[in-house]
Amino acid sequence: MKRPTIKDIAAAAGVSKGAVSLALNGRAGVSESTRARVLDVASALGYRPSVTARALSSASADAVGLVLVRPPRALGDEAFFFQLIAGMQSEMSCALLLQVVASREEEIALYQRWWAEHRVDGVFLVDLLVSDPRVSLMSSLGLPAVVVGGSGHHGSLASVWADDYAAMTSVVEHLKSLGHRRIARVAGLSSLLHTVRRDAAFASSVVDGVVVAGDYTAESGAAATRDLLSGEAPPTAIVYDNDVMAVAGAEVAASLGVSVPSELSLVAWDDSVLCQHGRLTALSRDTFAFGARAARALVSVIGGASPTDVQDVLPELVVRGSSGPAPGGSAP
Amino acid sequence: MKRPTIKDIAAAAGVSKGAVSLALNGRAGVSESTRARVLDVASALGYRPSVTARALSSASADAVGLVLVRPPRALGDEAFFFQLIAGMQSEMSCALLLQVVASREEEIALYQRWWAEHRVDGVFLVDLLVSDPRVSLMSSLGLPAVVVGGSGHHGSLASVWADDYAAMTSVVEHLKSLGHRRIARVAGLSSLLHTVRRDAAFASSVVDGVVVAGDYTAESGAAATRDLLSGEAPPTAIVYDNDVMAVAGAEVAASLGVSVPSELSLVAWDDSVLCQHGRLTALSRDTFAFGARAARALVSVIGGASPTDVQDVLPELVVRGSSGPAPGGSAP
DNA sequence: GACCCTAGCTAAACCGGTTTATCTCCGGCT
DNA sequence: AGCCGGAGATAAACCGGTTTAGCTAGGGTC
Numbered sequence: 001m002k003r004p005t006i007k008d009i010a011a012a013a014g015v016s017k018g019a020v021s022l023a024l025n026g027r028a029g030v031s032e033s034t035r036a037r038v039l040d041v042a043s044a045l046g047y048r049p050s051v052t053a054r055a056l057s058s059a060s061a062d063a064v065g066l067v068l069v070r071p072p073r074a075l076g077d078e079a080f081f082f083q084l085i086a087g088m089q090s091e092m093s094c095a096l097l098l099q100v101v102a103s104r105e106e107e108i109a110l111y112q113r114w115w116a117e118h119r120v121d122g123v124f125l126v127d128l129l130v131s132d133p134r135v136s137l138m139s140s141l142g143l144p145a146v147v148v149g150g151s152g153h154h155g156s157l158a159s160v161w162a163d164d165y166a167a168m169t170s171v172v173e174h175l176k177s178l179g180h181r182r183i184a185r186v187a188g189l190s191s192l193l194h195t196v197r198r199d200a201a202f203a204s205s206v207v208d209g210v211v212v213a214g215d216y217t218a219e220s221g222a223a224a225t226r227d228l229l230s231g232e233a234p235p236t237a238i239v240y241d242n243d244v245m246a247v248a249g250a251e252v253a254a255s256l257g258v259s260v261p262s263e264l265s266l267v268a269w270d271d272s273v274l275c276q277h278g279r280l281t282a283l284s285r286d287t288f289a290f291g292a293r294a295a296r297a298l299v300s301v302i303g304g305a306s307p308t309d310v311q312d313v314l315p316e317l318v319v320r321g322s323s324g325p326a327p328g329g330s331a332p
Numbered sequence: 333m334k335r336p337t338i339k340d341i342a343a344a345a346g347v348s349k350g351a352v353s354l355a356l357n358g359r360a361g362v363s364e365s366t367r368a369r370v371l372d373v374a375s376a377l378g379y380r381p382s383v384t385a386r387a388l389s390s391a392s393a394d395a396v397g398l399v400l401v402r403p404p405r406a407l408g409d410e411a412f413f414f415q416l417i418a419g420m421q422s423e424m425s426c427a428l429l430l431q432v433v434a435s436r437e438e439e440i441a442l443y444q445r446w447w448a449e450h451r452v453d454g455v456f457l458v459d460l461l462v463s464d465p466r467v468s469l470m471s472s473l474g475l476p477a478v479v480v481g482g483s484g485h486h487g488s489l490a491s492v493w494a495d496d497y498a499a500m501t502s503v504v505e506h507l508k509s510l511g512h513r514r515i516a517r518v519a520g521l522s523s524l525l526h527t528v529r530r531d532a533a534f535a536s537s538v539v540d541g542v543v544v545a546g547d548y549t550a551e552s553g554a555a556a557t558r559d560l561l562s563g564e565a566p567p568t569a570i571v572y573d574n575d576v577m578a579v580a581g582a583e584v585a586a587s588l589g590v591s592v593p594s595e596l597s598l599v600a601w602d603d604s605v606l607c608q609h610g611r612l613t614a615l616s617r618d619t620f621a622f623g624a625r626a627a628r629a630l631v632s633v634i635g636g637a638s639p640t641d642v643q644d645v646l647p648e649l650v651v652r653g654s655s656g657p658a659p660g661g662s663a664p
Numbered sequence: 665g666a667c668c669c670t671a672g673c674t675a676a677a678c679c680g681g682t683t684t685a686t687c688t689c690c691g692g693c694t
Numbered sequence: 695a696g697c698c699g700g701a702g703a704t705a706a707a708c709c710g711g712t713t714t715a716g717c718t719a720g721g722g723t724c
Contacts, residue, residue, distance in 0.1 A: 003448045005680055016704050021682055031702060048448035052393065053680035055384040056709045063429070070418075082414050086402075089432045095451070097395070098430045100421045116335045116380035118710095119427070218605065247609050273550065274606060277579050337710055348674050353712060363672060385710035388679045450680095 004045040013041040024049070055118050064298055065097040065120040067107045069127060079272050080242075080287055081126075084148070087291025088124070092299065104129075108137060115143050122302045124148050124294060125157070128193040146298040146307075149290075151197050158307035160294040162285060164194045167315045168201035171239055171267055171283060174317055176205075179326035180237040180265060184210040186224040186249065188241035195241065198269075202239070210235060214245050221245025225252040229264075236326045237265040243272045246280055250322065261324035271318055281323035285315035336377040345373045356381070387450055396630055397429040397452040399439045401459065411604050412574075412619055413458075416480070419623025420456070424631065436461075440469060447475050454634045456480050456626060457489075460525040478630040478639075481622075483529050490639035492626040494617060496526045499647045500533035503571055503599055503615060506649055508537075511658035512569040512597060516542040518556040518581065520573035527573065530601075534571070542567060546577050553577025557584040561596075568658045569597040575604045578612055582654065593656035603650055613655035617647035 010020045015034060022029040023038035030038070041047075055061045066088075068081060089096060097120055101107050111134065114120045122144035125134050128151075135155040138145040147159040175183055183206050188195045190213060202209055212227060214220040221240060225248070228235055240246035246268030250260060258264050268275050271284035290312055301307055342352045347366060354361040355370035362370075373379075387393045398420075400413060421428060429452055433439050443466065446452045454476035457466050460483075467487040470477040479491040507515055515538050520527045522545060534541055544559060546552040553572060557580070560567055572578035578600030582592060590596050600607050603616035622644050633639055 006682095007680075017681080018683080018705080019703060022703095025682085029702070034702080048445060050388075050680055051449040051451055052384055052387040053450075053709090054682080056382075056388055056680080056711085057682040059682070059709095061384070079411065079414075082411075085430070086432055089430075095429045095431055097427045098417070098421075099427055100418055113380060114427075117383040118385075119383055218608075244605060247605075251609065273576065273579070274609065276550075277583065277606065277610060338712095339710075349711080350675080350713080351673060354673090357712085361672070366672080382710055385679090386712080388681085388710080389712040391679095391712075 004047045006047075006049070008045060009038065009042050009047055012045065013038045060121050060302075061119055063095045063097050063120050064092065064295075064302075065099075065111070065114050065123040066126070067110050067123070068098070068100045069102070069104055069107050070100055071102065079274075080270055083287035084126075084291040084294075087288035087293075088295040089291075090288070091292040091295035094121070108134065111137065111143070112141070115141050122146070122298050124298060125150075128154070129191055130193050130196055132193070144298065144301045146294055146301060148294045149194060151193055153309050156307060158297050158301045159309045160290070160297050160312065161309070162290070162312040163314060164197040165201040167283060168198045168239075169205050170314070171317060172202065172205040174319075175237045175239075175265060175267070175323070178237075178265065178324065181326070182208060182210075182233060182235045183237045183239065184212065184228050184235035186212050186214045186221060186228075186238060186240045186245055188214060188216055198241065214241060216242050216244060218244050218248035221248035222252045225249035226256070229253065229256055229258055234258075234264075236263070237267070237323070239267045239269070241269050243268045243270050243274045243280070243282065246282070247274050247278045250278055250280065260322050263327050265323040265326070267317075267323055275318075275320070279321035281320045282318050283315045284318045285312065336379045338379075338381070340377060341370065341374050341379055344377065345370045392453050392634075393451055395427045395429050395452050396424065396627075396634075397431075397443070397446050397455040398458070399442050399455070400430070400432045401434070401436055401439050402432055403434065411606075412602055415619035416458075416623040416626075419620035419625075420627040421623075422620070423624045423627035426453070440466065443469065443475070444473070447473050454478070454630050456630060457482075460486070461523055462525050462528055464525070476630065476633045478626055478633060480626045481526060483525055484643075485641050488639060490629050490633045491641045492622070492629050492644065493641070494622070494644040495646060496529040497533040499615060500530045500571075501537050502646070503649060504534065504537040506651075507569045507571075507597060507599070507655070510569075510597065510656065513658070514540060514542075514565060514567045515569045515571065516544065516560050516567035518544050518546045518553060518560075518570060518572045518577055520546060520548055530573065546573060548574050548576060550576050550580035553580035554584045557581035558588070561585065561588055561590055566590075566596075568595070569599070569655070571599045571601070573601050575600045575602050575606045575612070575614065578614070579606050579610045582610055582612065592654050595659050597655040597658070599649075599655055607650075607652070611653035613652045614650050615647045616650045617644070 006017050006020050010017045019030050020038050023035040051062045099110060101110060111123060125145055126148045128147055135157060139156050145157050147154045147157050150159050150161050152161060153159060185202050187199060199211060212224040214224050221244060228238060238249060240249060246266055250266055253260055253264055260266055266280060268280050268282040271282040275282040293310055297310055338349050338352050342349045351362050352370050355367040383394045431442060433442060443455060457477055458480045460479055467489060471488050477489050479486045479489050482491050482493050484493060485491060517534050519531060531543060544556040546556050553576060570581060572581060578598055582598055585592055585596055592598055598612060600612050600614040603614040607614040625642055629642055
């Protein structure tokens, strides 16, 4: 089964290759009657232009790229990215090139390769680092890119972000209003920009806060929680940087006989089925819509628009059974 | 920043384009000294062949495709696919083109398009239907494909599958050995081949089984469970076709005051964090490894190997707190 | 020394598009 | 009538590779 090429269309319609190209792309240079004839022939033959050939003439690759740096097996639990990807797809007509790599170095090499190979028209940058080499790489390559989930403006790149600072503040305020004073935080990877932002917000709104580092796995969430609860002045509330660690923390609390929420309040960052079933109070954001917004931004940058920063709506705190008034204290 | 092309290499090395191509691809026709010189120049200039141009000369597209048919928002909860994708990536050096579409028609159109556009070297087919039009489409297009999670052999395509029949039988046997007789099943979409296989296995090993249709969502799992438990002869055990429905079912049971596992045993198909935290007995399979196996199969088919059927290891039943001896009865 | 063979390379065609230069009409204007 | 302009089409170059046909020089054979 041989697919028809532009040459076949030209022959069948009795015109030249060039005329066919002009006709199909709706450009001036052919008469309306010829255009109509060409379109007829093309659809009759089931013609589809080869992206490959088209990309060669320095046109578009009709694809965008996303690289995730993860230990491969850990990926499955991260509903966040799948939601994000689904949202991106909803706003893109082109395909998404997805690759999971194990290190930052590979990631950078991959971007360069995709660019050199003319494989993508643009890329999404996720998991932004504190001082991220990718930002300047993109500018130097001239590869359209959108920073997803950074913190505001990044070099000359477009950006779609949520205000982690304000979000963290709102969580802490909620806990404070419930009478909590000793609030702890189980943070995510400290190399990530949003972790730093949340740390800063946490530090500035909690007087006597404790921060324990985690890495988003259930194990680290459990370990951190155990440490916190076995200290001499255990916190009355813990804020986790993701859902997996929070759920693990809830289990540790249960196993230690610490009852939630009467003795301990728990809040998760990023809502999910996991939180819903664990009846965990969670900071919920519409990740799907977030992805869609990112895709729109990338599409417009690729289209030549000047990069803009789009701020996502503030995440909303969904209060469930895991948070309540501070124990013993006199709630205001 | 202009990337170097084969012409630049040729000029720098003082040879022709053709010679450079031969040298870089390790083919005969150039002397070893010339080859070495060309390679030196190429690496010095940071040369990377354009996949685009290469694909044009009817070589490979260096990418494989995967199309998922889902209502976009539903995707985030399906850890299964993310695991699968991660596993695939681990065994592929090429990129994965991923697209989520809403209907089977779009899916078929997309495969045809990718093929016509020379975009992929091969594709994965998931969610196989009872009589799936994609199977013959692939043969007629001549597009290398691997059926992932079908049931054995499919036309002339390679296949990587797990024995759902045997797996279901093993689950039922486990429940029977605990003394259960009235066993119910909350099935997945009846259009899917594996649902039919599981139905058949269930029907043949359970004497008085009830099957309720579900669609993998928490809502359908909850509704099905409510129906089952409010009947006149409620089952003592329920087997769910995925983790989300099972967890939802567990909640319904709790809300109805039916205690698990003393009054009701629950088993989920496909293990996940959700099951682990819900302490649900689950049929666990290594989805990551499954994806890796599928990728290997596709790579070899693309490489020209004749399609083979690879059977995955039998899923293993992980017994947790949600299953136990049948109530009242005399367990053997 | 004439002949042939082959290693090593170049030139050119080709893949399937886009784009530009060119060519040919045809109509309008002076 | 002569000139100009523009619409409509074509031929050809180009993108960056691969592949094939053809050329040349050198060595071996008789």
